[in-house]
Structures are given as structure tokens and as C-alpha cells.
Amino acid sequence: MTTSPTTAPPEGLIDALLQARRIVVFTGAGMSAESGIATFRSADADTTQGLWAQFNPQELASPDGWRSNKQRVWAWYEGRRGAVLKTQPHAGHLAIAQLADTLHRVHGHAVQVDVVTQNVDNLHERAGSLQVTHLHGSLFAPRCVACARPGAFAPGEPDESLMHLEPPRCQHCGGHIRPGVVWFGEAMPQEPWRHAEDAVDACHAMLVIGTSGVVWPAAELPINAHRLGKFVAEINPTPSGLAQYLNLQWPSTAAAGLPALIEALKKRVA
Ligand SMILES: [Zn+2]
Structure with a gap:
């Protein structure tokens, strides 16, 4: 997709990512929908x-x-x-896979990006993301x-x-x-859930992307991040209902917004 986001990446989002050494990217169905899934x-x-x-x-x-x-x-x-x-990973999947390297090049510090997804399609892995936790299996x-x-x-x-x-x-x-x-009537598997909670505990910033609504228990992750004092930003065309737990909401699709975010980060060379 080559469409532009409706607004430029917020400065507050760029600043927070530049200061973060660990980032959690939490994705939901909207991310996959942009690949036609x-x-x-x-x-x-x-x-x-x-x-x-x-x-x-x-x-x-x-x-x-x-x-x-x-x-x-x-x-x-x-x-x-x-x-x-x-289907293919879209430009948003590819941008997430480039986030750690991009930040490293901009400021010279190692950055870890943990992807936590509710999606079962493995498009993050196909885009090149290395740390992917599947809350709902694959x-x-x-x-x-x-x-x-x-x-x-x-x-x-x-x-x-x-x-x-x-x-x-x-x-x-x-x-x-x-x-x-994970099927209806089944609990989420404990190991990936614990891994996701640990990643949230350890992160400095969390991006919530493509979550169409507040779904439990997955919504606990951004809410916990907020309560732990992490920077939490949502990137969605329409707000998901997490507003009170967010530092900012950027109304954009993933496929348009995330590549623009990568470009904006590259321009912030210290
Ligand atoms: Zn067997």
C-alpha cells in the first residue's frame, strides 16, 4: 500500500521511541485485515x-x-x-521488523522489539520480526x-x-x-501469556496496533503497561476504547503509518 497516513507521526511518539531500549508492539486483527486476512x-x-x-x-x-x-x-x-x-505481509509488518535496527542506527544503542500478537497468520515472522509471541496460537x-x-x-x-x-x-x-x-472455550496458553506480561514489565514503550476493540484478557497488556508507567501509544484508524490508558492515539492504518514512522525516525539522527 502506498497511501499516506492522514496525519504525520506525532512528535511525542517519535521522542518516546528514541528513548526506549525495549519496545512491545501489540497487534490485533486490524493488522492482518490490511493484508486481506x-x-x-x-x-x-x-x-x-x-x-x-x-x-x-x-x-x-x-x-x-x-x-x-x-x-x-x-x-x-x-x-x-x-x-x-x-497473502503477503504489508508495509506495516515490514516496518515493525525494521524498527529495532532503525533505532539502533539513529542513536547507536541496541533496542529489543517484542511483537505480541493476537493474530494466527505468522505475517510478522514472514516480514522478518524475530521475537513474536502468539497469544492465540498459530x-x-x-x-x-x-x-x-x-x-x-x-x-x-x-x-x-x-x-x-x-x-x-x-x-x-x-x-x-x-x-x-486457541479455540472458543479454551484458555489462552499460559507460556506465551507469561512471556507477553514479562515483555510488558521490561519495556519502556508499547505500541498498540490494529486492535479493533477492547478484548479481554488481551486488553490487560496495554492497561498493565499504563499502570506500570510505560509510554503507551495506539495506532489505529479508529480508537479502540483504551483512550484512558494511552499517552497518545494516532489515527492511522498500520500499512500507511508505520513506514512513515520509520522514515520520521531516520530523520532524527542525533
Ligand atoms: Zn503425539
Whole structure:
């Protein structure tokens, strides 16, 4: 995308990033939407096209749905994985991946950027981000239902047209391989959540990007950051409802705003 943000990057945001040695970038569905990816976790009816529209989210994205029809659920997720593989990270993903190096070049100090995402599409990794924590799992991290060890996809491209597909078996114990995303009725996995909390504790600044609303418990992260005295900025076309916890809100899309932010940082050579 080449559209410009409606306003220039705020000076307060540039100043805060230049002073930060650790930064948390917290991303939500809006980030993926700019790459043309719908909200897969919720399997929203309005984003479910064609044949899948007959199923409700519980049938496709819950432990009950899995128990009642593994082949349907596996086919659905393989279709989503196939769709994601046809998309590309946008300029906002790429800018986040460049943030640490950009700051390092500007002021000469090492900077760590931790990406914490609610998205399951791995576009941050594909853009080059090194530290990515997935609060809701990943379409690319299937695991065994029996022994929980990582599983492998069947070889070849996922076929988006299939509505019935046998899940692979675990190479260790023979159990079924399930999608690696967090379903309705499941708790968020503890390890990435703890990792995200630790990153918030250690950071100096947090960017909240593409979160369409206040979703619990994920909203705890920016709220905790605020309570700990961190600089918290939101970059969203429309405010998410976190206003009272923010140092500033910059109304911009990620794909337009973040590259402009990188350019603005580069101009601030000490
Ligand atoms: Zn197993």
C-alpha cells in the first residue's frame, strides 16, 4: 500500500521511541485485515464464504466442533492456512521488523522489539520480526491432541476447496494432529501469556496496533503497561476504547503509518 497516513507521526511518539531500549508492539486483527486476512479465530459468519457459511463458529473453532467432526475442522483450518499463504505481509509488518535496527542506527544503542500478537497468520515472522509471541496460537503450529508435541502438515499445498480432510497422525504416539490455534472455550496458553506480561514489565514503550476493540484478557497488556508507567501509544484508524490508558492515539492504518514512522525516525539522527 502506498497511501499516506492522514496525519504525520506525532512528535511525542517519535521522542518516546528514541528513548526506549525495549519496545512491545501489540497487534490485533486490524493488522492482518490490511493484508486481506479475515479474523480466523472467530470464524465470523460474514467472513466465511461459500460452502463454509452453513457452519457456525462453534462447529469450526471449538473443542466440541473438533470432537464431533475432526475432518471438517481440519479441512477448514487447512483452507485458512492455504488462504494465508497466498497473502503477503504489508508495509506495516515490514516496518515493525525494521524498527529495532532503525533505532539502533539513529542513536547507536541496541533496542529489543517484542511483537505480541493476537493474530494466527505468522505475517510478522514472514516480514522478518524475530521475537513474536502468539497469544492465540498459530495456523502454522499444529500439535498432537494426545501428547501435545508439535505435529507436521501433510506434504503439499493446502487445498482450500476441501471440506473433509483426515488430520495427520502424530509421528511419536499416533494421536491426531489438531490446529495450533486457541479455540472458543479454551484458555489462552499460559507460556506465551507469561512471556507477553514479562515483555510488558521490561519495556519502556508499547505500541498498540490494529486492535479493533477492547478484548479481554488481551486488553490487560496495554492497561498493565499504563499502570506500570510505560509510554503507551495506539495506532489505529479508529480508537479502540483504551483512550484512558494511552499517552497518545494516532489515527492511522498500520500499512500507511508505520513506514512513515520509520522514515520520521531516520530523520532524527542525533
Ligand atoms: Zn503425539
